[in-house]
Amino acid sequence: MANKVRDQHFRNLYSMLLRLYPRAFRGKFSEGMTQTFHDLCREREEAGRGLLGLALWIFFETLAGIARENITRMNQLGRTMLRVALVALCLLMVPLVASRLVDGWKWGLGAFVMVYLLLFVTGMAYAVIARKMGAWTYKAGVGLALAAGLALGWSNMVHVADSENPANLAYYSVLAVGGIGAWLARLEARGLARTLFAMAATLAVIAVILPSGAPPYLARNMTIGHVLFVALFIASGLLFRRASLAGAN
Amino acid sequence: MVKRNTAQAPLTPAVLHILLALSGGERHGYGIMKQVEADSHGKVKMGPGTLYGSVGRMMEAGLVRESNKRVDPEMDDERRIYYGLTGQGRAALEAELQRYRGVVAVAEGRLAHGQ
Numbered sequence: 001m002a003n004k005v006r007d008q009h010f011r012n013l014y015s016m017l018l019r020l021y022p023r024a025f026r027g028k029f030s031e032g033m034t035q036t037f038h039d040l041c042r043e044r045e046e047a048g049r050g051l052l053g054l055a056l057w058i059f060f061e062t063l064a065g066i067a068r069e070n071i072t073r074m075n076q077l078g079r080t081m082l083r084v085a086l087v088a089l090c091l092l093m094v095p096l097v098a099s100r101l102v103d104g105w106k107w108g109l110g111a112f113v114m115v116y117l118l119l120f121v122t123g124m125a126y127a128v129i130a131r132k133m134g135a136w137t138y139k140a141g142v143g144l145a146l147a148a149g150l151a152l153g154w155s156n157m158v159h160v161a162d163s164e165n166p167a168n169l170a171y172y173s174v175l176a177v178g179g180i181g182a183w184l185a186r187l188e189a190r191g192l193a194r195t196l197f198a199m200a201a202t203l204a205v206i207a208v209i210l211p212s213g214a215p216p217y218l219a220r221n222m223t224i225g226h227v228l229f230v231a232l233f234i235a236s237g238l239l240f241r242r243a244s245l246a247g248a249n
Numbered sequence: 250m251v252k253r254n255t256a257q258a259p260l261t262p263a264v265l266h267i268l269l270a271l272s273g274g275e276r277h278g279y280g281i282m283k284q285v286e287a288d289s290h291g292k293v294k295m296g297p298g299t300l301y302g303s304v305g306r307m308m309e310a311g312l313v314r315e316s317n318k319r320v321d322p323e324m325d326d327e328r329r330i331y332y333g334l335t336g337q338g339r340a341a342l343e344a345e346l347q348r349y350r351g352v353v354a355v356a357e358g359r360l361a362h363g364q
Binding site: 025028029031032033035037039040042057058061062063064065066068069 | 277278279297
């Protein structure tokens with residue numbers, strides 16, 4: 001009886017120790033590791049030997065494993081950040097070169113810094129979210145949704161600045177729907193599919209009810225833009241739906 | 250770190266022992282540890298940190314796959330997660346054993362000439 005209590009005590013301590021592993025590793029292996037630890041304790045008890053020495057060895061050995069896994073994860077994250085930073089820098093070259101060649105394109109330093117930060121944050125979001133699922137449809141859905149979201153946010157920011165019409169801020173509600181939906185869905189494919197369809201519906205409703213106040217030649221371009229963004233969000237939603245169905249099968 | 254191209258790269262001792270332990274069939278974590286201990290005549294004792302860290306990297310490299318949870322008839326009635334070799338894992342083990350055979354042949358030849 002005393003041995004069982006001690007075994008349970010060590011097992012609880014071991015479960016607490018496993019919380020120091022990176023979340024993804026813990027999700028995959030903590031159950032098996034706890035079970036293995038329990039099996040080792042039981043073997044030791046059946047041999048009539050004390051648990052303390054075994055527990056100390058296992059705890060020390062597991063701590064070394066925790067350090068190794070965390071260092072590996074940090075290295076991976078560091079490499080990902082470096083890659084994203086470089087890709088964002090390459091993309092920034094487009095407006096940088098354009099500002100030299102196109103008349104009237106005058107961005108200040110602040111604008112370049114802001115665009116770089118937006119590209120970097122979007123890239124990191126893709127890198128972190130896309131690794132949730134191996135399916136290419138999920139990764140493509142994440143990429144399309146983030147690219148469309150970035151383009152919508154950016155174009156709306158420019159449009160609000162140009163038109164000085166605060167009603168256009170309503171477009172940000174589309175991004176808010178996306179953010180809240182992704183959070184509620186916990187980035188699962190099925191929930192993300194619904195979120196993207198909701199974003200498409202929100203944008204369509206805004207496009208219909210919000211007076212653009214734009215002259216006719218611009219209104220046509222805006223309609224094309226709305227249709228394009230709605231199509232992109234729907235396409236992304238369909239990709240997530242396909243990923244969800246593939247995952248279920 | 251287990252590379253994807255494991256057919257050519259030398260394996261770490263932990264990975265080799267796990268592949269060897271799983272070559273006889275699917276095993277759960279404790280079963281792998283016991284098999285490694287038996288295969289090495291008690292010289293290698295692998296703890297859960299090393300075992301599951303290696304298994305994680307081997308799964309990423311496609312050498313090992315997780316099998317369904319089931320009860321071990323030789324143990325208690327708790328269900329355990331089993332692991333098994335993939336075709337790629339078996340190929341990596343065979344390639345490594347071939348590499349060992351080559352090393353042994355060279356070493357034996359050299360020692361014989363030295364005598």
